[in-house]
Amino acid sequence: MADGFPVAFLFFAGAALLCILPKGNARALLLLAIPVIAGYIIWLLPEGNLWSTSIFELNLELMRVDRLSRIFALVFALAAFLGNLYAWHMRDMVQQVGTLLYAGSAIGAVFAGDLVTLFLYWEGTAIASVFLIWARRTEGAYHTGMRYLIVQIGSGVLLLAGTVLLWRETGSLVFESMTLGSLATWLIFIAFGIKCAFPLLHNWLQDAYPAATITGTVILSAFTTKLAVYALARGFAGTELLIYIGAVMALFPIFYAVIENDLRRVLVYSLNNQLGFMVVGIGVGTELALNGTVTHAFVHILYKALLLMSIGAVMFRTGTAKCSELGGLYKTMPLTMIFCVVGAASISAFPLFSGFVSKSLILSASVDEGYYIVWAMLLFASAGALLYSGIKIPYFAFFAQDSGLRPKEAPWNMLLAMGIAAFLSIAIGVYPAPLYAMLPYELDYVLYTTPHVVTQLQLLFFSALAFTVLQRTGIYPQGLRSINLDTDWTYRRLLPKIISAVGKPAARLWDAIVQFSLRRINNIISGLYRTHGPEGPIAKAWPTGSMVLWIAILLAATLLVSFIDLM
Amino acid sequence: MNDKKIVDDAENLPWLGRKLLWLDKKKNVDRIVYGLYFACAILFAADFMYKKYVLVAVESIPGFYGLYGFFMAIVLVLCAKVMRVFLMRPEDYYAPNDVESEDYPEDQLERLDNNG
Numbered sequence: 174m175a176d177g178f179p180v181a182f183l184f185f186a187g188a189a190l191l192c193i194l195p196k197g198n199a200r201a202l203l204l205l206a207i208p209v210i211a212g213y214i215i216w217l218l219p220e221g222n223l224w225s226t227s228i229f230e231l232n233l234e235l236m237r238v239d240r241l242s243r244i245f246a247l248v249f250a251l252a253a254f255l256g257n258l259y260a261w262h263m264r265d266m267v268q269q270v271g272t273l274l275y276a277g278s279a280i281g282a283v284f285a286g287d288l289v290t291l292f293l294y295w296e297g298t299a300i301a302s303v304f305l306i307w308a309r310r311t312e313g314a315y316h317t318g319m320r321y322l323i324v325q326i327g328s329g330v331l332l333l334a335g336t337v338l339l340w341r342e343t344g345s346l347v348f349e350s351m352t353l354g355s356l357a358t359w360l361i362f363i364a365f366g367i368k369c370a371f372p373l374l375h376n377w378l379q380d381a382y383p384a385a386t387i388t389g390t391v392i393l394s395a396f397t398t399k400l401a402v403y404a405l406a407r408g409f410a411g412t413e414l415l416i417y418i419g420a421v422m423a424l425f426p427i428f429y430a431v432i433e434n435d436l437r438r439v440l441v442y443s444l445n446n447q448l449g450f451m452v453v454g455i456g457v458g459t460e461l462a463l464n465g466t467v468t469h470a471f472v473h474i475l476y477k478a479l480l481l482m483s484i485g486a487v488m489f490r491t492g493t494a495k496c497s498e499l500g501g502l503y504k505t506m507p508l509t510m511i512f513c514v515v516g517a518a519s520i521s522a523f524p525l526f527s528g529f530v531s532k533s534l535i536l537s538a539s540v541d542e543g544y545y546i547v548w549a550m551l552l553f554a555s556a557g558a559l560l561y562s563g564i565k566i567p568y569f570a571f572f573a574q575d576s577g578l579r580p581k582e583a584p585w586n587m588l589l590a591m592g593i594a595a596f597l598s599i600a601i602g603v604y605p606a607p608l609y610a611m612l613p614y615e616l617d618y619v620l621y622t623t624p625h626v627v628t629q630l631q632l633l634f635f636s637a638l639a640f641t642v643l644q645r646t647g648i649y650p651q652g653l654r655s656i657n658l659d660t661d662w663t664y665r666r667l668l669p670k671i672i673s674a675v676g677k678p679a680a681r682l683w684d685a686i687v688q689f690s691l692r693r694i695n696n697i698i699s700g701l702y703r704t705h706g707p708e709g710p711i712a713k714a715w716p717t718g719s720m721v722l723w724i725a726i727l728l729a730a731t732l733l734v735s736f737i738d739l740m
Numbered sequence: 741m742n743d744k745k746i747v748d749d750a751e752n753l754p755w756l757g758r759k760l761l762w763l764d765k766k767k768n769v770d771r772i773v774y775g776l777y778f779a780c781a782i783l784f785a786a787d788f789m790y791k792k793y794v795l796v797a798v799e800s801i802p803g804f805y806g807l808y809g810f811f812m813a814i815v816l817v818l819c820a821k822v823m824r825v826f827l828m829r830p831e832d833y834y835a836p837n838d839v840e841s842e843d844y845p846e847d848q849l850e851r852l853d854n855n856g
Contacts, residue, residue, distance in 0.1 A: 311837070312835075312837045313835070313837055313838045313839055316835065316838075384839075427816060428816065428819055428820045428823055429820075429823075431816060431817055431820035432820045432821070432823060432824045432827075432828070435839070503757070503760055503763065504753050504757040504760065504761065504764075505753060505754065505757055506757075507754060507756035507757045507759075507760055508754075508756065511756075540795050540796060541795075545796055548796065552805075552808060552809075552812075553808075553812045553816075556808070556809040556812050556813050556816075557812070557813070557816050559809075559813075560813050560816060560817070572763070582754055623790045624790060624792060624793055627783065627786050627787065627790065628799075628804075628805040629805070630783055631783045631784070631786075631787070631803065631805040631806035631809065632805040632806065632808065632809040633809065634776065634779050634780050634783055634806070634809075635780055635783075635805075635806035635807065635809040635810040635813075636809040636810065636812075636813040637776060638776060638777070638780050638810060639809070639810045639811075639813035639814050639817075640813065641773055641776060642814075643813075643814065643817050645773075648817065648818075648821070649817060650817070650820060650821055650824060653828070654830075654831055655828045655829060655830060655831060656828075656829055656830075656831055656833060656834075656838075656839065657823075657824070657827045657828055657829070658826075658827040658829060659827075665834050666834070
């Protein structure tokens, strides 16, 4: 039993311990130690249900360990370590405690063997993570955090509703593979879909992540969405609907990413697009496809964190992450630039970089199963990924036109965190065998074949050529201080407008009804007063009448008391 | 945005930054672009050098991946430009101070007093 002690509790204990440690490096060290210890424990965990408990006659499985949950938990621990190293300089306890609770909840959720435990941790990630946004302490961040919290808690409520219905239907709470059909499974599916940023349910992601603190965005990028990917892979693998959702998801964010000005938001749009690849893999549902999804989640956490770290370092030194304000930073921040380029090459899936080892699996799986249109869409999304992420991010931040900014190189802890992430991104790209060995299923796949490398390089180089042509002819959209409308417009603009349009007449009508009723009631009261009041005609007989009544009541009471006494 | 060309004093730059200064010259950037053209030509030619294992019919078109990548990238950018016409709004569209940053970097560097 002691072997399977829930790893999440380690993070929660760490958060409590943090509060009594002196501020400074001791806390930062604890923040690094906990993910390392957790990673070590996770690595050694045997498979099976290791920790059961029951509350209100419900059997809860807090530690279901198998190959799928273990690899997600491992990469979460790794992401927590890198994020905390990146945030070594940070002395804000709200964020430190938030990070630990958030990472712990995410790891707890992937080990959850039943839906109630999943729900508890699901909400845990929502509540802990919002502090990484609020910690920015700006007006915009406060409101964004509120919107984020409403969406995240909403997802949790749907999950709970689905769980309750499923329990009534089947009498079981075990979190296992489900098929869409009943209301219960649909509710759970949508709850997962919100956190996974399905198209039209996606905009909380682009709204919230770029509003968080510099270190907070790095932490946020790793957990919530990948937890949802895990949940979908566990619960809905092979659901054909997911293929089409994923394909749309891989495509539409890239258009936004091209025109977005805030580089952190560009990266979050690209995060959404990468999630699309994973969702397609889950939808295809073959062993190859699921392996592809898990690999992609693993490497994606690393290179997305790397990219966000490099842009975060730029923001840390210059105060902005906007395309329109940046450029020419390569001279004074060369190391950050190189790490950013490694991240960019990884997300673009250049051979020898980590994205190549995972995207290839998903693309191959979709072709194998005959989804040619989806394959073509994913290919388009890959070409797009190079354009908006692979080139746009490093180009507009570090090259393009000279912004005149000459910031210092990033601090050592940021460089070290980026360096480790960059090293891992290349190492996995060059030698993916150890990662492939950890996957849920046996993988028999030859990655580096001549056609494979040549076709991928063609796709990427010709897309780069297109960028060059468009940039040199001035067609490529330049960074402008602006925002772009997305689905958040519906609840930030349309809904308030509808509410005020409907609300004003409704309020006026309500006022009129209230006024009318008050007048009626006043009339009745004054009418009664006129007849029954001290000056009214009825009042003339009042004192005698009431005296008779009271005597009658007293008499009755006396009779009653004597009657009881006689008994 | 500063329109004036800043001439950097190489002494003040980090070692790696000094090495990268050659990117400052337009001639060298042109060289990189020519290198890209050349690489594209080589990759296109490479398509004829190996035996293709075609899973999807379109893959048999010479240089399919290159052409697809090139044209789709252009389509992507043109569509995005059109989207900008309809969707772009000023930064304070939703609220004033909606996307404003806090005071960086001094504030973030010396954030000791925020420690609860």
